[in-house]
Amino acid sequence: MTQADTQxxxxxxxxxxxxxxxxxxxxxxxxxxxxVLRGCLELRGSAPESGHMGAALDVVAVALGSGGAGAVxxxxxxxxxxxxxxxxxxxxxxxxxxxxxxxxRRAADPEHVIGEVVALLDQSRN
Numbered sequence: 001m002t003q004a005d006t007q008x009x010x011x012x013x014x015x016x017x018x019x020x021x022x023x024x025x026x027x028x029x030x031x032x033x034x035x036v037l038r039g040c041l042e043l044r045g046s047a048p049e050s051g052h053m054g055a056a057l058d059v060v061a062v063a064l065g066s067g068g069a070g071a072v073x074x075x076x077x078x079x080x081x082x083x084x085x086x087x088x089x090x091x092x093x094x095x096x097x098x099x100x101x102x103x104x105r106r107a108a109d110p111e112h113v114i115g116e117v118v119a120l121l122d123q124s125r126n
Contacts, residue, residue, distance in 0.1 A: 009121055010095055011073070012044075013060040017088035021058070027090065028060045030080045036069045037062065037076070064121060074117035077102065078110035094120050 015024040024043075031037050044059040064070050077090060081104055089103040100116045 009064050009070075011062045011064065011117075011121065012093045013062065013077075014058060014091045014093070015088055016091070017086060019086070020088070023084070023086065023088050024058065024060060027077075027080055031060070031062070031073070031076055034072050034076050036072045040064065040069065070118050070121035071114060074114040075110065077117065078113040081113075082108065082110070092117055092120060094123070098123065 013024075013027065014020075015027060017023065028041055028043055031041055040063045042061045042063075044061055062069075062073060064073065077092070081088070081090065081102060084104050087104060089101055091099055091101045093099045098120055100120050102113050102116070
């Protein structure tokens, strides 16, 4: 890992609720529509359970560089949640374990969601 790699904050997004993996894939697809996030997203899965053929996808990792990517992520996440008809919750987790959880009801105040995610990112950089 290079010096540049350690300076790029990474956030992990998980989705909980009914059909979480489908919503996680939809979230990843939604985030790839943002130019600044395209190429910064990685789907990750946990080890396969006994008796299952493949791993469950449970995390979208987002490597955030400069250029306001954190604010773009927060705004895009907020918009995605507002458009959900299902009761889903997204957890945004920093590398040091700090987390922000956002659900459909809290996304109704997008500026608050954006502020929380950006604050999480800002604290990760310190």
